[in-house]
Amino acid sequence: MQALSERNKKILCAIVQSYINYPDPVGSRAVTKRYSFGLSPATIRNIMADLEDLGFLTQPHTSSGRVPTDLGYRFYVDSLVAEESYHPNIEVLHDLYRKLETLKNDIDTLLSETTKNLSTLSHYLGIAMSPRPNMTTLRRINLLKLGTHKIAAVLFTDEGLLKNKIITMDSDFTQRDLNRIAGYLNSEFAGQTVDDIRLRIIREMSKEKTNCYRLISRAMRICQEAFTFPYSSLFVSGLSEVLELPDFADLKKIRELSRAIEEKHNIIKLLDRLSESEGVQIVIGSENSLDELKKLSVVVSPCKEGDLTIGVVGIIGPTRMNYSRAIYIVENTAKFITKMLAER
Template sequence: MERRELDPRKEKILQVVTDDYIESAEPVGSRTIARKHNLGLSPATIRNEMADLEESGYLKQPHTSAGRIPSHRGYRYYVNTLMEQKQLTDDELAFIKSEFDSKNKPAEFEAILQRTAKILALITKYPSLILTPRPQEAYFRHIHLVSMDANHVLGLVVMDTGFVENILIETPVAYTQDDLNRISAFLNSKLHGVPLMEFGSAIINQLKTEVRFGEGFDDTLQLLLTALGKKRQERIYVDGTINILEQPEFKQVEKFKLLLSILEEEEKLLGLMNQALQKRGLNIRIGDEINDDAVEDCSMVTATYEVDGRVLGAIGVLGPTRMDYAHVVTVVDFVAKCLGGFLSEK
């Protein structure tokens, strides 16, 4: 979108400043640029250009007599236009591939996601977040009711995504396992392929009219389906929190504390990651573009993961705005694809 806003020389300087700052975490000055990169320009010229870039909002100065650092706008331009594609190293590639090798396949969804979080954190060196599939968007495939004791029934619901959900309910009346088998069979025939999102009173009322399994059945049905419909089993896996301590911007305890408190609050993280679902594929949010006041001077790189073309959840990393976007983008993108592929095999 913001293409060719700047002339090539300004672009080059913005790029160099951003690259350098991402690497060093120090404001970069005109002299450094002139020395390190062979632009054929004197520091004075670079200074002039940088002054222009600052005026138009791409760079800023932490204080007079310090070098320049990119503003959010600068990062945005960098990410959109200037950033050079980075390849994964052979080691990284090999590592990721081996972790997603289908032969060591722990069939459990949770374990896979947790491991994905670890991989992502390990390679990017930033805290990583994995959003589980939203149960509301899954389709009902199968239910199995098991009698636990006089008035407890365990419902085992299998979604088309392979996710399995346990629901324990206290029934108003006692059921035999035979009763439950009949009820299960009934529900299976009626609900197959219904999105969990639609589990509400409408569907319950409809079912009620169709058949009755004796006294108290209505209530049981209600309990079961509302429990299932409401079940917020959407979760976030976090790993590599500790990585942010490596980032100089979090050396001040206060900054760090703020971020840690966010990373500990699942509610908040769900909000952050759900934003990632709004757009399919890769998503970069810089600074305020993350819609959350609590997260200051941070960026998120996320990507959705899909099975059979259907978006299930998202993975991503959270880091300072001074993030190694080129690297992170490549990694997040690739890992998301690997995860999707891995899940598809099931």
């Protein structure tokens, strides 16, 4: 079992390419017809058998054409340089995203609309996520008295997130109290991540018994609630788009897909991990650690402004995905969103 010859690499890529374009297993004759390697079907057959032995291809059943394995797709994606594949014109993308300009102050709506763009462009599921509030850097906190025992905490972060929480307290506060507390919190905590702040609060709280400053002890109690955010918002759209694909022609596949996207929790974790790196990340089928995604591929890119991750955008689709196109779309979407958010 020797390594891949240059020629065989090309043939492997051609097979993958062909399968991506036409949803049928590709046979030896199809390869000779669609690509001109100057080889006869019989030779291609031999090579295909070799590629199968190496784990790049499989046969759905004896005597049908070959289909790429996840390893095959991986090889193809890794050797994708500048495919001649047809992409949506950059202008089209530009126009689509220009329409979202007005939303740049409302991250959630912006991201949710972005997923619609992603899915109409790619015909796969569009996904987008705002940064987890827990990982963001506090710029400013304001406390507003809403009613007896009720306080609104308004958090504003470096990433441009504006989050609010209603807190119900045992004791009552005047707005003046709250201003002083907020002032204290800002001086102490501004510039730290919400997570770090939470940690510090827990430490402070344990010291609290011995703490004679009422201000601080009260501030701590408020914070404990204010800095606890239950979720990061994940937006998904384009289900009806995906259901048109031949890859999701049977009920079982659809069930799997729907389960995958209902477990937002898991996808959030995945995206969190993927958004640590830079640029477009691609996870193909079984490479995925999540069971629900083992038959799907994920193409995502973080939107980064310097070191700050201000969002993640991407696509989920079948492993038989037009990767070249998907990468192009995700890459440029990330660029547009980043630019838009940077201009705020």
